[in-house]
Amino acid sequence: MHLDEERIQRLLDGELSPAAAREAREHLSGCADCRRLLAEAEREEREVNALLEMIDQPIPPIRAEAVALRAELMGAASRAQHASLLRRAAAFVLVAGIAGAAYAIPGSPLPKWVHSITEKMAGRPERNTVSADSRTTGVSGISVEADQRLVILFSGDSLGGQVRVTLSEGSQVQIQAPPGAATFTSKSEYLLIGVKDPAASFDVRIPRSAPWVEIRAGEDRLFLKEGLRISTSGSGSAGSYFMPLTSPGTPSQRP
Protein backbone atom coordinates (compact mmCIF):
# COMPACT_ATOMS: atom_id res chain seq x y z
CA MET A 1 0.00 0.00 0.00
CA HIS A 2 1.31 3.47 -0.91
CA LEU A 3 2.08 6.16 1.68
CA ASP A 4 -0.85 8.51 2.12
CA GLU A 5 -0.50 12.30 2.15
CA GLU A 6 -0.55 12.44 5.95
CA ARG A 7 2.40 10.08 6.25
CA ILE A 8 4.40 11.75 3.50
CA GLN A 9 3.98 15.13 5.15
CA ARG A 10 4.81 13.71 8.59
CA LEU A 11 7.92 12.05 7.22
CA LEU A 12 8.97 15.39 5.75
CA ASP A 13 8.35 17.20 9.04
CA GLY A 14 9.85 14.54 11.31
CA GLU A 15 6.46 13.88 12.91
CA LEU A 16 6.32 10.09 12.50
CA SER A 17 7.19 7.78 15.37
CA PRO A 18 10.57 6.04 14.87
CA ALA A 19 8.82 2.76 14.01
CA ALA A 20 6.43 4.39 11.54
CA ALA A 21 9.28 6.34 9.97
CA ARG A 22 11.29 3.15 9.52
CA GLU A 23 8.33 1.46 7.91
CA ALA A 24 7.75 4.42 5.60
CA ARG A 25 11.41 4.44 4.50
CA GLU A 26 11.28 0.75 3.78
CA HIS A 27 8.31 1.35 1.54
CA LEU A 28 10.02 4.28 -0.19
CA SER A 29 13.06 2.19 -1.04
CA GLY A 30 10.89 0.03 -3.24
CA CYS A 31 8.30 2.56 -4.52
CA ALA A 32 9.26 5.17 -7.11
CA ASP A 33 5.77 6.78 -7.03
CA CYS A 34 5.97 7.54 -3.31
CA ARG A 35 9.59 8.73 -3.65
CA ARG A 36 8.44 11.15 -6.33
CA LEU A 37 5.60 12.44 -4.12
CA LEU A 38 7.95 12.95 -1.20
CA ALA A 39 10.52 14.76 -3.37
CA GLU A 40 7.79 16.96 -4.79
CA ALA A 41 6.43 17.86 -1.35
CA GLU A 42 9.97 18.64 -0.20
CA ARG A 43 10.66 20.90 -3.18
CA GLU A 44 7.33 22.72 -2.77
CA GLU A 45 7.96 23.28 0.91
CA ARG A 46 11.41 24.74 0.15
CA GLU A 47 9.92 27.07 -2.45
CA VAL A 48 7.16 28.25 -0.16
CA ASN A 49 9.59 28.85 2.71
CA ALA A 50 11.88 30.85 0.43
CA LEU A 51 8.94 33.02 -0.64
CA LEU A 52 7.84 33.54 2.95
CA GLU A 53 11.34 34.64 3.92
CA MET A 54 11.12 37.42 1.36
CA ILE A 55 8.50 39.25 3.41
CA ASP A 56 10.39 38.97 6.69
CA GLN A 57 11.49 42.04 8.59
CA PRO A 58 14.43 42.29 11.01
CA ILE A 59 13.69 40.84 14.45
CA PRO A 60 13.17 43.73 16.87
CA PRO A 61 15.71 43.86 19.71
CA ILE A 62 13.34 43.18 22.59
CA ARG A 63 14.54 41.75 25.89
CA ALA A 64 12.71 39.41 28.22
CA GLU A 65 13.23 41.89 31.07
CA ALA A 66 11.45 44.63 29.14
CA VAL A 67 8.51 42.31 28.52
CA ALA A 68 8.37 41.39 32.20
CA LEU A 69 8.13 45.12 32.89
CA ARG A 70 5.36 45.39 30.31
CA ALA A 71 3.56 42.62 32.20
CA GLU A 72 3.90 44.56 35.44
CA LEU A 73 2.39 47.63 33.82
CA MET A 74 -0.40 45.65 32.16
CA GLY A 75 -1.20 44.17 35.56
CA ALA A 76 -1.27 47.60 37.11
CA ALA A 77 -3.54 48.85 34.35
CA SER A 78 -6.03 46.03 34.70
CA ARG A 79 -6.14 46.45 38.49
CA ALA A 80 -7.06 50.10 38.22
CA GLN A 81 -10.84 50.30 38.32
CA HIS A 82 -12.95 52.79 36.35
CA ALA A 83 -9.88 54.35 34.82
CA SER A 84 -7.72 53.67 31.85
CA LEU A 85 -4.00 54.22 32.14
CA LEU A 86 -4.37 57.39 30.13
CA ARG A 87 -6.96 58.83 32.49
CA ARG A 88 -4.77 57.94 35.43
CA ALA A 89 -1.85 59.69 33.83
CA ALA A 90 -3.94 62.81 33.25
CA ALA A 91 -5.11 62.86 36.87
CA PHE A 92 -1.56 62.34 38.03
CA VAL A 93 -0.35 65.38 36.12
CA LEU A 94 -3.21 67.46 37.52
CA VAL A 95 -2.40 66.62 41.13
CA ALA A 96 1.29 66.88 40.50
CA GLY A 97 0.73 70.35 39.09
CA ILE A 98 -0.88 71.48 42.33
CA ALA A 99 1.87 70.04 44.45
CA GLY A 100 4.76 70.98 42.26
CA ALA A 101 5.51 74.31 43.90
CA ALA A 102 6.36 72.62 47.19
CA TYR A 103 8.10 69.64 45.72
CA ALA A 104 11.61 70.90 46.17
CA ILE A 105 11.19 72.01 49.78
CA PRO A 106 12.74 69.47 52.15
CA GLY A 107 10.35 68.20 54.79
CA SER A 108 7.31 69.52 52.98
CA PRO A 109 4.08 67.74 53.94
CA LEU A 110 2.85 68.00 50.37
CA PRO A 111 4.53 64.90 48.94
CA LYS A 112 2.67 62.72 51.47
CA TRP A 113 -0.55 64.46 50.59
CA VAL A 114 0.06 63.93 46.89
CA HIS A 115 0.82 60.34 47.63
CA SER A 116 -2.47 59.76 49.41
CA ILE A 117 -4.43 61.27 46.53
CA THR A 118 -2.65 59.37 43.82
CA GLU A 119 -3.09 56.23 45.86
CA LYS A 120 -6.84 56.72 45.86
CA MET A 121 -6.93 57.34 42.16
CA ALA A 122 -4.57 54.74 40.92
CA GLY A 123 -5.00 51.87 43.31
CA ARG A 124 -2.43 51.02 45.93
CA PRO A 125 1.09 51.53 44.64
CA GLU A 126 3.72 49.16 45.91
CA ARG A 127 6.16 51.93 46.60
CA ASN A 128 5.87 55.33 48.09
CA THR A 129 5.90 57.42 44.96
CA VAL A 130 5.67 61.15 44.57
CA SER A 131 5.60 62.91 41.27
CA ALA A 132 5.61 66.56 40.40
CA ASP A 133 5.35 68.52 37.22
CA SER A 134 5.24 72.23 37.53
CA ARG A 135 6.10 75.16 35.41
CA THR A 136 6.53 77.26 38.55
CA THR A 137 9.48 75.25 39.86
CA GLY A 138 10.92 74.68 36.41
CA VAL A 139 11.33 70.95 36.97
CA SER A 140 9.28 67.80 36.92
CA GLY A 141 10.26 64.68 38.70
CA ILE A 142 9.57 61.61 40.71
CA SER A 143 10.73 60.34 44.04
CA VAL A 144 10.80 56.65 44.90
CA GLU A 145 11.80 54.65 47.97
CA ALA A 146 15.08 52.90 47.32
CA ASP A 147 15.08 50.28 50.05
CA GLN A 148 14.84 47.40 47.54
CA ARG A 149 16.08 46.60 44.08
CA LEU A 150 15.19 49.37 41.62
CA VAL A 151 15.54 49.49 37.84
CA ILE A 152 15.27 52.92 36.23
CA LEU A 153 14.49 52.43 32.58
CA PHE A 154 14.71 55.29 30.09
CA SER A 155 12.68 54.62 26.98
CA GLY A 156 11.79 56.67 23.96
CA ASP A 157 11.96 56.73 20.17
CA SER A 158 14.98 58.95 20.26
CA LEU A 159 17.31 59.62 23.18
CA GLY A 160 20.01 62.27 23.00
CA GLY A 161 20.31 64.03 26.36
CA GLN A 162 22.32 63.02 29.37
CA VAL A 163 21.90 61.66 32.87
CA ARG A 164 23.72 63.04 35.89
CA VAL A 165 23.81 60.76 38.89
CA THR A 166 24.74 62.00 42.35
CA LEU A 167 24.85 59.97 45.53
CA SER A 168 22.78 61.49 48.31
CA GLU A 169 22.25 61.02 52.03
CA GLY A 170 18.44 60.66 51.68
CA SER A 171 16.36 57.51 51.53
CA GLN A 172 14.65 58.07 48.19
CA VAL A 173 15.76 58.00 44.61
CA GLN A 174 14.82 61.33 43.10
CA ILE A 175 14.71 62.11 39.41
CA GLN A 176 14.26 65.55 37.95
CA ALA A 177 13.84 66.74 34.41
CA PRO A 178 12.66 69.88 32.62
CA PRO A 179 8.84 70.17 32.63
CA GLY A 180 7.14 68.07 29.99
CA ALA A 181 10.37 66.27 29.08
CA ALA A 182 9.21 62.87 30.26
CA THR A 183 6.50 60.77 31.84
CA PHE A 184 7.21 58.78 34.98
CA THR A 185 5.66 55.45 35.87
CA SER A 186 6.59 53.51 38.96
CA LYS A 187 5.61 49.92 39.53
CA SER A 188 7.14 47.29 41.73
CA GLU A 189 10.88 47.34 41.16
CA TYR A 190 10.69 49.35 37.96
CA LEU A 191 10.68 53.06 37.33
CA LEU A 192 9.90 53.78 33.73
CA ILE A 193 10.80 57.14 32.24
CA GLY A 194 9.16 57.77 28.90
CA VAL A 195 11.38 60.40 27.32
CA LYS A 196 9.45 62.90 25.24
CA ASP A 197 12.17 65.50 24.73
CA PRO A 198 15.17 63.78 23.09
CA ALA A 199 17.57 66.50 24.27
CA ALA A 200 16.45 66.56 27.92
CA SER A 201 18.95 66.05 30.72
CA PHE A 202 17.98 64.13 33.84
CA ASP A 203 19.21 64.58 37.38
CA VAL A 204 19.15 61.36 39.36
CA ARG A 205 19.89 61.33 43.10
CA ILE A 206 20.54 57.92 44.55
CA PRO A 207 20.85 57.35 48.31
CA ARG A 208 24.25 56.03 49.34
CA SER A 209 22.29 53.48 51.37
CA ALA A 210 20.34 52.10 48.35
CA PRO A 211 21.15 48.39 48.00
CA TRP A 212 20.71 47.97 44.24
CA VAL A 213 19.88 50.59 41.62
CA GLU A 214 20.32 50.08 37.91
CA ILE A 215 19.84 52.69 35.19
CA ARG A 216 19.17 51.46 31.70
CA ALA A 217 18.41 53.10 28.34
CA GLY A 218 16.49 50.48 26.41
CA GLU A 219 18.96 47.64 26.02
CA ASP A 220 22.00 49.35 27.46
CA ARG A 221 23.04 49.45 31.10
CA LEU A 222 24.29 52.94 31.91
CA PHE A 223 24.83 52.65 35.62
CA LEU A 224 24.72 50.12 38.42
CA LYS A 225 24.99 50.65 42.14
CA GLU A 226 25.32 47.35 43.89
CA GLY A 227 25.82 47.97 47.57
CA LEU A 228 28.82 50.28 47.65
CA ARG A 229 30.12 49.23 44.26
CA ILE A 230 29.41 51.54 41.34
CA SER A 231 29.85 50.73 37.67
CA THR A 232 28.95 53.09 34.89
CA SER A 233 29.26 53.42 31.13
CA GLY A 234 29.79 57.16 31.59
CA SER A 235 32.36 59.29 33.36
CA GLY A 236 32.82 60.75 36.84
CA SER A 237 33.73 59.54 40.31
CA ALA A 238 33.34 60.25 44.00
CA GLY A 239 29.58 60.35 44.02
CA SER A 240 28.93 62.25 40.79
CA TYR A 241 28.62 60.60 37.37
CA PHE A 242 27.64 61.63 33.86
CA MET A 243 26.41 59.41 31.09
CA PRO A 244 25.00 60.21 27.66
CA LEU A 245 21.52 58.95 26.84
CA THR A 246 21.53 57.35 23.44
CA SER A 247 18.96 55.26 21.67
CA PRO A 248 19.65 51.55 21.94
CA GLY A 249 22.05 50.31 19.32
CA THR A 250 23.46 53.74 18.40
CA PRO A 251 26.97 54.73 19.40
CA SER A 252 27.48 57.43 22.05
CA GLN A 253 27.54 60.97 20.80
CA ARG A 254 29.56 62.20 23.73
CA PRO A 255 32.45 60.87 25.77
Next chain:
Amino acid sequence: MGPERAPTFHDQFVELFEAHFQRLYRYLSRLSGDPELAADVAQDAFAKLYGRGSLPDAPEAWLITVALNLFRNAASTRTRRLRLLTPARGEAVLADPPSSPDAVIEAEDTRRQVRQALDRMPERERNMLLLRAEGYSYRDIAHALHVNETSVGVLLARARRAFREIYGGSTDAS
Protein backbone atom coordinates in the same frame (compact mmCIF):
# COMPACT_ATOMS: atom_id res chain seq x y z
CA MET B 1 29.23 28.54 48.06
CA GLY B 2 25.61 27.60 48.70
CA PRO B 3 23.68 24.97 46.78
CA GLU B 4 22.54 25.92 43.28
CA ARG B 5 19.13 27.56 43.50
CA ALA B 6 16.14 26.10 41.65
CA PRO B 7 15.08 28.15 38.61
CA THR B 8 12.42 30.70 39.51
CA PHE B 9 9.41 31.44 37.34
CA HIS B 10 11.27 34.53 36.16
CA ASP B 11 14.19 32.35 35.02
CA GLN B 12 11.82 29.97 33.23
CA PHE B 13 10.13 32.90 31.57
CA VAL B 14 13.42 34.37 30.35
CA GLU B 15 14.46 30.99 28.94
CA LEU B 16 11.14 30.53 27.13
CA PHE B 17 11.31 34.06 25.81
CA GLU B 18 14.82 33.63 24.43
CA ALA B 19 13.84 30.36 22.77
CA HIS B 20 10.51 31.39 21.27
CA PHE B 21 10.06 35.13 20.96
CA GLN B 22 11.65 35.34 17.53
CA ARG B 23 9.53 32.72 15.91
CA LEU B 24 6.31 34.00 17.44
CA TYR B 25 7.21 37.46 16.17
CA ARG B 26 8.06 36.19 12.69
CA TYR B 27 4.86 34.15 12.49
CA LEU B 28 2.76 37.17 13.49
CA SER B 29 4.66 39.47 11.18
CA ARG B 30 4.06 37.15 8.23
CA LEU B 31 0.44 36.73 9.27
CA SER B 32 -0.32 40.43 9.55
CA GLY B 33 2.14 42.09 7.18
CA ASP B 34 2.59 44.63 9.99
CA PRO B 35 5.92 44.15 11.83
CA GLU B 36 5.12 46.77 14.44
CA LEU B 37 1.80 45.18 15.30
CA ALA B 38 3.50 41.78 15.35
CA ALA B 39 6.12 43.03 17.81
CA ASP B 40 3.44 44.49 20.06
CA VAL B 41 1.24 41.41 19.97
CA ALA B 42 4.17 39.04 20.55
CA GLN B 43 5.29 41.13 23.53
CA ASP B 44 1.78 41.28 24.92
CA ALA B 45 1.38 37.51 24.61
CA PHE B 46 4.62 36.96 26.55
CA ALA B 47 3.61 39.65 29.02
CA LYS B 48 0.33 37.84 29.63
CA LEU B 49 2.24 34.65 30.20
CA TYR B 50 4.45 36.47 32.70
CA GLY B 51 1.33 37.87 34.35
CA ARG B 52 0.06 34.32 34.96
CA GLY B 53 2.93 33.73 37.33
CA SER B 54 3.40 30.13 36.16
CA LEU B 55 3.97 28.29 32.90
CA PRO B 56 0.93 26.69 31.19
CA ASP B 57 1.05 22.99 30.23
CA ALA B 58 1.85 23.67 26.59
CA PRO B 59 3.49 27.11 26.68
CA GLU B 60 4.04 27.45 22.94
CA ALA B 61 0.49 26.54 21.97
CA TRP B 62 -0.73 28.80 24.76
CA LEU B 63 1.32 31.70 23.38
CA ILE B 64 -0.02 31.16 19.85
CA THR B 65 -3.63 31.03 21.05
CA VAL B 66 -3.24 34.16 23.15
CA ALA B 67 -1.37 35.97 20.36
CA LEU B 68 -4.11 35.11 17.85
CA ASN B 69 -6.79 36.45 20.19
CA LEU B 70 -4.79 39.62 20.81
CA PHE B 71 -4.19 39.96 17.11
CA ARG B 72 -7.92 39.76 16.35
CA ASN B 73 -8.64 42.43 18.94
CA ALA B 74 -5.71 44.59 18.02
CA ALA B 75 -7.25 46.55 15.18
CA SER B 76 -9.81 48.20 17.44
CA THR B 77 -7.47 48.87 20.31
CA ARG B 78 -4.27 49.83 18.54
CA THR B 79 -4.20 53.34 19.88
CA ARG B 80 -4.50 52.16 23.48
CA ARG B 81 -1.53 49.85 23.35
CA LEU B 82 1.40 50.49 25.64
CA ARG B 83 4.43 51.28 23.61
CA LEU B 84 7.35 50.57 25.82
CA LEU B 85 9.83 49.68 23.18
CA THR B 86 9.28 50.82 19.67
CA PRO B 87 11.30 48.54 17.44
CA ALA B 88 13.15 49.97 14.52
CA ARG B 89 10.79 50.50 11.64
CA GLY B 90 11.20 48.05 8.77
CA GLU B 91 13.06 50.46 6.56
CA ALA B 92 16.07 48.24 5.99
CA VAL B 93 14.63 47.16 2.66
CA LEU B 94 15.51 50.51 1.14
CA ALA B 95 18.64 51.15 3.19
CA ASP B 96 21.13 49.61 0.76
CA PRO B 97 21.67 51.31 -2.54
CA PRO B 98 19.98 49.14 -5.17
CA SER B 99 22.48 47.37 -7.40
CA SER B 100 19.97 46.96 -10.18
CA PRO B 101 16.64 48.78 -10.34
CA ASP B 102 15.08 45.84 -12.14
CA ALA B 103 16.04 43.41 -9.38
CA VAL B 104 14.63 45.73 -6.76
CA ILE B 105 11.33 46.08 -8.60
CA GLU B 106 11.15 42.34 -9.13
CA ALA B 107 11.77 41.61 -5.47
CA GLU B 108 9.15 44.18 -4.50
CA ASP B 109 6.67 42.52 -6.89
CA THR B 110 7.36 39.12 -5.37
CA ARG B 111 6.87 40.46 -1.85
CA ARG B 112 3.56 42.01 -2.85
CA GLN B 113 2.37 38.79 -4.48
CA VAL B 114 3.38 36.68 -1.47
CA ARG B 115 1.51 39.09 0.77
CA GLN B 116 -1.57 38.98 -1.45
CA ALA B 117 -1.52 35.20 -1.64
CA LEU B 118 -1.37 34.93 2.15
CA ASP B 119 -4.16 37.45 2.56
CA ARG B 120 -6.36 35.53 0.15
CA MET B 121 -5.90 32.15 1.81
CA PRO B 122 -8.57 30.80 4.14
CA GLU B 123 -7.62 31.78 7.70
CA ARG B 124 -7.00 28.31 9.04
CA GLU B 125 -4.81 27.27 6.13
CA ARG B 126 -2.82 30.48 6.34
CA ASN B 127 -2.18 29.86 10.03
CA MET B 128 -1.22 26.23 9.41
CA LEU B 129 1.26 27.16 6.72
CA LEU B 130 2.87 29.94 8.74
CA LEU B 131 3.05 28.02 12.00
CA ARG B 132 4.70 25.05 10.35
CA ALA B 133 7.12 27.33 8.52
CA GLU B 134 8.30 28.44 11.98
CA GLY B 135 8.81 24.83 13.01
CA TYR B 136 5.95 24.51 15.49
CA SER B 137 5.10 20.90 16.26
CA TYR B 138 1.96 19.22 14.99
CA ARG B 139 0.76 19.00 18.57
CA ASP B 140 1.14 22.75 19.12
CA ILE B 141 -0.50 23.53 15.79
CA ALA B 142 -3.45 21.21 16.54
CA HIS B 143 -3.80 22.68 20.00
CA ALA B 144 -3.66 26.31 18.89
CA LEU B 145 -5.91 25.97 15.85
CA HIS B 146 -8.35 23.44 17.31
CA VAL B 147 -7.80 20.79 14.66
CA ASN B 148 -7.39 17.06 15.06
CA GLU B 149 -3.72 16.27 15.56
CA THR B 150 -3.92 13.12 13.43
CA SER B 151 -4.82 15.12 10.31
CA VAL B 152 -2.34 18.00 10.65
CA GLY B 153 -0.15 16.54 7.87
CA VAL B 154 -2.98 16.46 5.33
CA LEU B 155 -4.12 19.95 6.33
CA LEU B 156 -0.56 21.26 5.95
CA ALA B 157 -0.23 19.72 2.49
CA ARG B 158 -3.55 21.29 1.57
CA ALA B 159 -2.49 24.69 2.92
CA ARG B 160 0.75 24.60 0.92
CA ARG B 161 -1.20 23.69 -2.21
CA ALA B 162 -3.65 26.55 -1.62
CA PHE B 163 -0.81 29.04 -1.21
CA ARG B 164 0.97 27.85 -4.35
CA GLU B 165 -2.21 27.96 -6.41
CA ILE B 166 -3.11 31.49 -5.32
CA TYR B 167 0.48 32.70 -5.65
CA GLY B 168 0.86 31.01 -9.03
CA GLY B 169 -2.43 32.56 -10.19
CA SER B 170 -1.31 36.04 -9.19
CA THR B 171 2.10 35.72 -10.90
CA ASP B 172 0.46 34.42 -14.09
CA ALA B 173 -1.93 37.35 -14.06
CA SER B 174 0.76 40.00 -13.64
